Amino acid sequence: MKVAVLLSGGLDSSTALHWAHLHHEVVCALAFDYGSNHAQRELACAQWQAESLGIPYHQIDIRAISEHLSSALLSGAESIPTGDYAEENMKLTVVPFRNGIFLAIAAGIAESKDAHGLVIAAHAGDHSIYPDCRESFMQAMSTAISEGTYAQLEILRPFINENKTEIASLAAKLGVNIERTYSCYCGREQHCGTCSTCSERKQALSAAGISDPTTYEQ
């Protein structure tokens, strides 16, 4: 199936890109600059990952939308909570309906490029905090996109029932260059090593028994 892949440049979506490249025909990788603190570091990784597979990379500037959204992710690194990913304070980092916005834009672009599927790396570990990562949302959004396009596009979510450790294992198996993925919410040159997404990344790679090539500040 011809698919477009949503790519952030993190470990999960970079693995999803490799998965899609193996199982489908990837017409493009779509990355969104929504003005997050960590956009530039993350998007550089996204571009590298797409180009390493010879997949057309499109980076779409939607910062004009973000001006109207409220989230700690959009308001400077000092706003980022530290600690475990699952904790209540992670709600501060929610960008309202982010996946819905990404998927809707991707659907319009995918239809323009004659694709029939969208691939997104939402996984089980995200579900408790982010409503737009849950399978109930993905099912409804897939139906909406199917109903709203001539091609009856569908959303593929290969990791929806997997945890981050399983994704890390798959990344190693598929030969993803993990050093060229970026997870930190703070957005500095090196991963901070202490924010919630850094903690999650460390734990997943360790649990999967993968040597972590990441340089952390701490």
Next chain:
Amino acid sequence: MKVAVLLSGGLDSSTALHWAHLHHEVVCALAFDYGSNHAQRELACAQWQAESLGIPYHQIDIRAISEHLSSALLSGAESIPTGDYAEENMKLTVVPFRNGIFLAIAAGIAESKDAHGLVIAAHAGDHSIYPDCRESFMQAMSTAISEGTYAQLEILRPFINENKTEIASLAAKLGVNIERTYSCYCGREQHCGTCSTCSERKQALSAAGISDPTTYEQ
């Protein structure tokens, strides 16, 4: 209910804005500049309509998305087909998943502004051509937005079973300044009077028995 209204500056959405103002608390009107041929004339009307009711108006520049979408609406007035709105050639004017993109962005913004509803003016006359105007799409998208937001936002579509003539009648009843709405796909100073949306506008106002204040080129 606190609602955000999707406003293009055309007759339908301007009427929806007045309807929402009467029945709900409108926290903002959201207009999108997606680079259409007729954007500037239409958006000026949108802003006028919102300000006439004292409703905060936000215009969001999403032209960076449109660069990746294929549609006659985005490629110069000479591409616009003339004739009846219902004809096959109107498919050229489809902007892929436009309503999906608008609704998703609006959902994120509405959630940021503590609204619980989105109002869209999709109506029965649009259904045959545009898949993302049909009730089956609206139902699925409303579910997706409800599942994907903390506020469980819903989509209100007051005109989904009405035709354009009924909307024109309501516009007159609600005191909408019809002269300050813009329908023409060509985007010149005056309505062309011959493109499909001009034809539809003329017919609806005539069938509703409303004196048409529009100046047409032809």
